[in-house]
Amino acid sequence: MPKEGITPRAEDYSQWYLDIVRNADLADYAEVVRGCIVFKPTGYAIWEAIQRGLDERIKETGHVNAYFPLLIPKSFLMREAEHVEGFAPEVAEVTRGGGEELAEPYVVRPTSETIIGYFYAKWVRSWRDLPLLINQWANVMRWEMRTRPFLRTAEFLWQEGHTVHATEAEAERETLMILHDVYADFVEKEMALPVIRGLKTEKEKFPGALRSYCIEAMMQDGRALQAGTSHNLGQNFARAFDITFTDQHNTVQHAWTTSWGVSTRLIGALIMAHSDDEGLVVPPRLAPIQxxxxxxxxxxxxxxxxxxxxxxxxxxxxxxxxxxxxxxxxxxxxxxxxxxxxxxxxxxxxxxxxxxxxxxxxxxxxxxxxxxxxxxxxxxxxxxxxxxxLDEIQQGLYQRALRFQQEHTFAAATYDELKAGVERGFVRCYWDGSSDDEKRIQDETRATIRCIPLDQPGVAGSCIYTGRQTTQQVIFARAY
Amino acid sequence: MPKEGITPRAEDYSQWYLDIVRNADLADYAEVVRGCIVFKPTGYAIWEAIQRGLDERIKETGHVNAYFPLLIPKSFLMREAEHVEGFAPEVAEVTRGGGEELAEPYVVRPTSETIIGYFYAKWVRSWRDLPLLINQWANVMRWEMRTRPFLRTAEFLWQEGHTVHATEAEAERETLMILHDVYADFVEKEMALPVIRGLKTEKEKFPGALRSYCIEAMMQDGRALQAGTSHNLGQNFARAFDITFTDQHNTVQHAWTTSWGVSTRLIGALIMAHSDDEGLVVPPRLAPIQxxxxxxxxxxxxxxxxxxxxxxxxxxxxxxxxxxxxxxxxxxxxxxxxxxxxxxxxxxxxxxxxxxxxxxxxxxxxxxxxxxxxxxxxxxxxxxxxxxxLDEIQQGLYQRALRFQQEHTFAAATYDELKAGVERGFVRCYWDGSSDDEKRIQDETRATIRCIPLDQPGVAGSCIYTGRQTTQQVIFARAY
CATH class of the missing domain: 3.40.50.800 (Anticodon-binding domain)
Structure with a gap:
C-alpha cells in the first residue's frame, strides 16, 4: 500500500522521485534563485555522510584538501579551446563589485581547472614538486535550463580533485586509481550501489580532457546515472596555463594533469536506486540515523x-x-x-x-x-x-541493486534490439561507429553511450550500427 | 636567532605576520581575483581542524546543518534598513547568466540572514516548528578594499547559524549559549586562546541586530581580534521577511531570530597569538600533525x-x-x-x-x-x-597567552591614560559616552570599543570621556 502523498513508482517514476524528495524533507525549491534548491537538514546530512566516506578515501590515497577562489577571470575559460565551448554558455557572471562596474567580468566557477591551473603554474617548478595531489570541497554553478532537485541544479556542491604529474603514465595511473579505489569503492561499499566502470567516448568526454573515465549506476527505471568522473587531462591544461617543470635531466617540460569529481547528484542516485513507494531508503553505512x-x-x-x-x-x-x-x-x-x-x-x-x-x-x-x-x-x-x-541490510540492498542491474542489462546484436533494450535498461553491444553515428542514435532513441566498459570480452563481433567487425563493446542507455 | 625570511616580531609585526603565512605555506595571493587568497593545504588543514571542533559543539547543542543558495536576489538586502546600509556597498553582483542579462541582479551572499529569512517564513507555521536550529558551512563574499590573508579577504569561509524562537528570552538564551558553550569554549580549549566575552555597543553591532555579543582575543602586538559574534536579531528580520507562527493560544506572532558566525579569520588569530620568530606555532589539540x-x-x-x-x-x-x-x-x-x-x-x-x-x-x-x-x-x-x-604544551600556550593578555590590559581613569594604553594593549575603563563620542575617540586614537564585558564590577566610576558616573565598563583597543 503506497503512502499518502507518494505517487507509486510504477505509475510515474519522475513524480515518485519528487514526492520522495518532498516527503522525506530533503530539499526545498529556491524559486527566488533560478534553478537552485535548499539542501534541507535531512538531505544535507546525507551529503555530510557522503563527504566523510569520500574525504577519508581521498586522504588515504595521499591527497590533501585546499580551497581556491570562487570567481574566475572570464578570460581564463577561453584559454582551452574545448573547455570554453563546453562551459562558457552556462556560466553566471559577476560584472559589478563594491558598487562599480568591473573592468573584466568574473565567472562563478563551473569547475576549477582553469583557476587552479593558473596557481599550479606558479607552484610547480621542479620534478621534486611532483606529484601535486590536491582536492577541493566547493560549490559550483552552471546556468542550467531544466533543473531537478539534486540531479541537475544551477548551484551544486561537489569535490574536485586536481593533480599534476611528471609523466603521462603517472597521470593515467592516478585517473584510474581514483575511479577504482575512491569512487567505485565508496559508491559500492557505502552507498550499496553497483557501478559499471568505463571510458567515455570522444563525444561524451569532459571538455578539455584527453580521456574521461566514469562510473555509471542504474536507477530503478532502468536509466543510467553518471555517479563520478575521473579525467586524464593530458597536457591540454598544462599548455593553456603553462604548467611546466624541470625534470631530472634539467629539461623543462609541460606537466600532465588530472581532475575528478563527484557531486550532490549522488544524493539523487541514492534516492532513485534504493527507495520505494513508502519513502526514502538509506543504506545503513551511510545513514545519519541507523x-x-x-x-x-x-x-x-x-x-x-x-x-x-x-x-x-x-x-x-x-x-x-x-x-x-x-x-x-x-x-x-x-x-x-x-x-x-x-x-x-x-x-x-x-x-x-x-x-x-x-x-x-x-x-x-x-x-x-x-x-x-x-x-x-x-x-x-x-x-x-x-x-x-545493519550489515545484512547493507549487503541486501547492494545485492538487490546488482540483481536489478543484471536483469535490466541486455545484449543487443541489432539496432532494433538496442531500441527495445533502452526502453527497459542498459544495452551492451559491439560498437565501431563515429560521433555522428552516436548523435543520430541519440536523436532517434534518446539513448547515449554511457561508457566503454573497462572489462571487455576480448572477442570480436559486429558493430550494431555500422556492421563493422570490432572487439569493442559499449553500454547504451538513457541517462539522467 | 630569527629564521631566514622571517622579519622579527619586534621589528615589524605586520611584516612578520605575512612572513609566517608565506614561510609556513599557509596561503597564496590570488592576484588575478581581487582581494582573494588560495587556502593552501597547510592552511586549509588548520581550517578543517577548526571546523571539526566547532561542528561537534554546534551539533552537541542541538543544531543541524543545511545549505542555502549562494546567490541572493538584490532586493532581499533592501528589506531590512540597517542591513542594506551595512552590506549593500560591499557586494559582488551577478548580472548575467547563461549568456543573457538578468532582469534582477543577484548578489553573492555577504551573509545569509535575508535568503534564509525568506525560507524560514515558508517553513515556520506553528509553535510546534520552533525552535528551528540550523547552521550552514559556506563561502561568503564582501568586496573589501584592503585585504590581508585570513584576516580580511573578499571571499572567506565560515559557518553561520540561523535560529528561530518563540520568545525573546529564548532567542537571548540561544545567543549567549552559542557565545559561551560553542565559541568561547572552542577558542579557549582547542585554540588555547583566552577571550573576553562581551556585548557590542550600538555603533559596533551587526547591521540589523538587536544586540550583538562577541568574543575578543588579544594578539601579540596588543591589538584585538574579534574571534566570533552571536547576534540576537530581535524581530527585525522576522518582520522584514514575515516569519510568523501561531502560538499555543492560536495567535499569530512574529518570531525571534538569532545568527552567529566564525570564519577563516580564526586562522589569522591562531597565527598572531602563538607564533614566534621561528615560524608558526599550532596548539596540539588543533594541530593536523602533532x-x-x-x-x-x-x-x-x-x-x-x-x-x-x-x-x-x-x-x-x-x-x-x-x-x-x-x-x-x-x-x-x-x-x-x-x-x-x-x-x-x-x-x-x-x-x-x-x-x-x-x-x-x-x-x-x-x-x-x-x-x-x-x-x-x-x-x-x-x-x-x-x-x-602535548597536553602540557596545550596548557602552556593558553597560560602564556592569558598572562600576556593580563599584562597588556590596563585600567584607565583619564582619556590620556586611555591614549597611552591602546598603544600597548587593551584599556578597561568606565564609559557613558555616545556613538558620536566613540567615533571621535576612534578618529583620535584609532581605538574602538571592542565590547562591554559580560563580567562587570558592579561598582560605579566616572566615564573616561564625559566624566559622568556610571557602573558600565568597556574595553577599548585597536583592532584587526
Missing part, C-alpha cells in the same frame, strides 16, 4: 518502565550505532513510524509495556516494509543483533 | 635499525597521536627540522643510530625553541610521555 527507537506508553505508569528499558537497551550504543530515541510527547507512535519510514532510517526498534514484561523489543526493517520485515527480538544481546542486521 | 618523527641515518647500514626503531616506537600511535614520519631521502635532517618548525608542528622526535643503541630518542618542543626545549627520553613509555607533553 536506528530509531520509539518508546510506546499510554500513561505515566507505563512511561517510567518503558523509558528505563530504552535507556538500558541503548546504553552501550554510543560510538557503535548511530541512533535516535524519538520520545516526542505530541506525536503518536503511528505518526512516528510513518515519518521515519519516509526518511529512510534502516531499522526501527519499538519498546512497549509488554516488551518490558517479556524482555523483548519489536524490530522493523526499512528495506522490507510491513509485517514481513518486523520481528520480536530478545533485549539480551540486542546490540549485536542490530549490528548484524 | 608529532613529526625524523629518522637520522648516514648510510644503509644505519638506515635499517633506525627505521625499525621508528616503526616500533610509533606502532601504537595510530588513533592516539596524529603523527608523520618524515622519511624523505632527498632532504637533510636540518632541512626537515626547519620546515616543521616553520609549519608549527608541536613536537619533533628524532631517532638516530645512537638512540637505537641507547634506547632513547630526542624530543624537541616547538613552543620552546632551541636547546631549552630539547631533551632525551627513553623509548620505553614514550607514547604516554608524548601524550602528556
Amino acid at each position: 536506528v530509531v527507537v520509539v518508546p510506546i506508553h499510554k500513561n505515566d505508569a507505563e512511561r517510567g518502565p518503558v523509558m528505563e528499558a530504552v535507556a538500558r537497551i541503548t546504553a552501550s550504543w554510543k560510538g557503535r550505532i548511530r541512533f535516535k530515541i524519538d520520545d516526542r510527547d505530541n506525536q503518536t507512535p503511528g505518526y512516528k513510524y510513518n515519518e521515519w519510514e519516509l526518511k529512510g532510517v534502516p531499522v526501527r526498534v519499538e519498546v512497549g509495556p509488554k516488551d518490558v514484561e517479556k524482555g523483548t523489543v519489536a524490530v522493523a526493517r526499512r528495506d522490507i516494509p510491513g509485517r514481513a520485515g518486523k520481528s520480536f527480538v530478545a533485549q539480551e544481546g540486542l546490540s549485536e543483533r542490530i549490528e548484524a542486521l | 608529532v613529526v618523527v625524523v629518522p637520522i641515518h648516514k648510510n644503509d647500514a644505519e638506515r635499517g635499525p633506525v627505521m625499525e626503531a621508528v616503526a616500533r616506537i610509533t606502532a601504537s600511535w595510530k588513533g592516539r597521536i596524529r603523527f608523520k614520519i618524515d622519511d624523505r631521502d632527498n632532504q637533510t635532517p636540518g632541512y626537515k627540522y626547519n620546515e616543521w618548525e616553520l609549519k608549527g608542528v608541536p613536537v619533533r622526535v628524532e631517532v638516530g643510530p645512537k638512540d637505537v643503541e641507547k634506547g632513547t630518542v630526542a624530543v624537541a618542543r616547538r613552543d620552546i625553541p632551541g636547546r631549552a626545549g630539547k631533551s632525551f627520553v627513553a623509548q620505553e613509555g614514550l607514547s604516554e610521555r608524548i601524550e602528556a607533553l
Whole structure:
C-alpha cells in the first residue's frame, strides 16, 4: 500500500522521485534563485555522510584538501579551446563589485581547472614538486535550463580533485586509481550501489580532457546515472596555463594533469536506486540515523518502565550505532513510524509495556516494509543483533541493486534490439561507429553511450550500427 | 636567532605576520581575483581542524546543518534598513547568466540572514516548528578594499547559524549559549586562546541586530581580534521577511531570530597569538600533525635499525597521536627540522643510530625553541610521555597567552591614560559616552570599543570621556 502523498513508482517514476524528495524533507525549491534548491537538514546530512566516506578515501590515497577562489577571470575559460565551448554558455557572471562596474567580468566557477591551473603554474617548478595531489570541497554553478532537485541544479556542491604529474603514465595511473579505489569503492561499499566502470567516448568526454573515465549506476527505471568522473587531462591544461617543470635531466617540460569529481547528484542516485513507494531508503553505512527507537506508553505508569528499558537497551550504543530515541510527547507512535519510514532510517526498534514484561523489543526493517520485515527480538544481546542486521541490510540492498542491474542489462546484436533494450535498461553491444553515428542514435532513441566498459570480452563481433567487425563493446542507455 | 625570511616580531609585526603565512605555506595571493587568497593545504588543514571542533559543539547543542543558495536576489538586502546600509556597498553582483542579462541582479551572499529569512517564513507555521536550529558551512563574499590573508579577504569561509524562537528570552538564551558553550569554549580549549566575552555597543553591532555579543582575543602586538559574534536579531528580520507562527493560544506572532558566525579569520588569530620568530606555532589539540618523527641515518647500514626503531616506537600511535614520519631521502635532517618548525608542528622526535643503541630518542618542543626545549627520553613509555607533553604544551600556550593578555590590559581613569594604553594593549575603563563620542575617540586614537564585558564590577566610576558616573565598563583597543 503506497503512502499518502507518494505517487507509486510504477505509475510515474519522475513524480515518485519528487514526492520522495518532498516527503522525506530533503530539499526545498529556491524559486527566488533560478534553478537552485535548499539542501534541507535531512538531505544535507546525507551529503555530510557522503563527504566523510569520500574525504577519508581521498586522504588515504595521499591527497590533501585546499580551497581556491570562487570567481574566475572570464578570460581564463577561453584559454582551452574545448573547455570554453563546453562551459562558457552556462556560466553566471559577476560584472559589478563594491558598487562599480568591473573592468573584466568574473565567472562563478563551473569547475576549477582553469583557476587552479593558473596557481599550479606558479607552484610547480621542479620534478621534486611532483606529484601535486590536491582536492577541493566547493560549490559550483552552471546556468542550467531544466533543473531537478539534486540531479541537475544551477548551484551544486561537489569535490574536485586536481593533480599534476611528471609523466603521462603517472597521470593515467592516478585517473584510474581514483575511479577504482575512491569512487567505485565508496559508491559500492557505502552507498550499496553497483557501478559499471568505463571510458567515455570522444563525444561524451569532459571538455578539455584527453580521456574521461566514469562510473555509471542504474536507477530503478532502468536509466543510467553518471555517479563520478575521473579525467586524464593530458597536457591540454598544462599548455593553456603553462604548467611546466624541470625534470631530472634539467629539461623543462609541460606537466600532465588530472581532475575528478563527484557531486550532490549522488544524493539523487541514492534516492532513485534504493527507495520505494513508502519513502526514502538509506543504506545503513551511510545513514545519519541507523536506528530509531520509539518508546510506546499510554500513561505515566507505563512511561517510567518503558523509558528505563530504552535507556538500558541503548546504553552501550554510543560510538557503535548511530541512533535516535524519538520520545516526542505530541506525536503518536503511528505518526512516528510513518515519518521515519519516509526518511529512510534502516531499522526501527519499538519498546512497549509488554516488551518490558517479556524482555523483548519489536524490530522493523526499512528495506522490507510491513509485517514481513518486523520481528520480536530478545533485549539480551540486542546490540549485536542490530549490528548484524545493519550489515545484512547493507549487503541486501547492494545485492538487490546488482540483481536489478543484471536483469535490466541486455545484449543487443541489432539496432532494433538496442531500441527495445533502452526502453527497459542498459544495452551492451559491439560498437565501431563515429560521433555522428552516436548523435543520430541519440536523436532517434534518446539513448547515449554511457561508457566503454573497462572489462571487455576480448572477442570480436559486429558493430550494431555500422556492421563493422570490432572487439569493442559499449553500454547504451538513457541517462539522467 | 630569527629564521631566514622571517622579519622579527619586534621589528615589524605586520611584516612578520605575512612572513609566517608565506614561510609556513599557509596561503597564496590570488592576484588575478581581487582581494582573494588560495587556502593552501597547510592552511586549509588548520581550517578543517577548526571546523571539526566547532561542528561537534554546534551539533552537541542541538543544531543541524543545511545549505542555502549562494546567490541572493538584490532586493532581499533592501528589506531590512540597517542591513542594506551595512552590506549593500560591499557586494559582488551577478548580472548575467547563461549568456543573457538578468532582469534582477543577484548578489553573492555577504551573509545569509535575508535568503534564509525568506525560507524560514515558508517553513515556520506553528509553535510546534520552533525552535528551528540550523547552521550552514559556506563561502561568503564582501568586496573589501584592503585585504590581508585570513584576516580580511573578499571571499572567506565560515559557518553561520540561523535560529528561530518563540520568545525573546529564548532567542537571548540561544545567543549567549552559542557565545559561551560553542565559541568561547572552542577558542579557549582547542585554540588555547583566552577571550573576553562581551556585548557590542550600538555603533559596533551587526547591521540589523538587536544586540550583538562577541568574543575578543588579544594578539601579540596588543591589538584585538574579534574571534566570533552571536547576534540576537530581535524581530527585525522576522518582520522584514514575515516569519510568523501561531502560538499555543492560536495567535499569530512574529518570531525571534538569532545568527552567529566564525570564519577563516580564526586562522589569522591562531597565527598572531602563538607564533614566534621561528615560524608558526599550532596548539596540539588543533594541530593536523602533532608529532613529526625524523629518522637520522648516514648510510644503509644505519638506515635499517633506525627505521625499525621508528616503526616500533610509533606502532601504537595510530588513533592516539596524529603523527608523520618524515622519511624523505632527498632532504637533510636540518632541512626537515626547519620546515616543521616553520609549519608549527608541536613536537619533533628524532631517532638516530645512537638512540637505537641507547634506547632513547630526542624530543624537541616547538613552543620552546632551541636547546631549552630539547631533551632525551627513553623509548620505553614514550607514547604516554608524548601524550602528556602535548597536553602540557596545550596548557602552556593558553597560560602564556592569558598572562600576556593580563599584562597588556590596563585600567584607565583619564582619556590620556586611555591614549597611552591602546598603544600597548587593551584599556578597561568606565564609559557613558555616545556613538558620536566613540567615533571621535576612534578618529583620535584609532581605538574602538571592542565590547562591554559580560563580567562587570558592579561598582560605579566616572566615564573616561564625559566624566559622568556610571557602573558600565568597556574595553577599548585597536583592532584587526
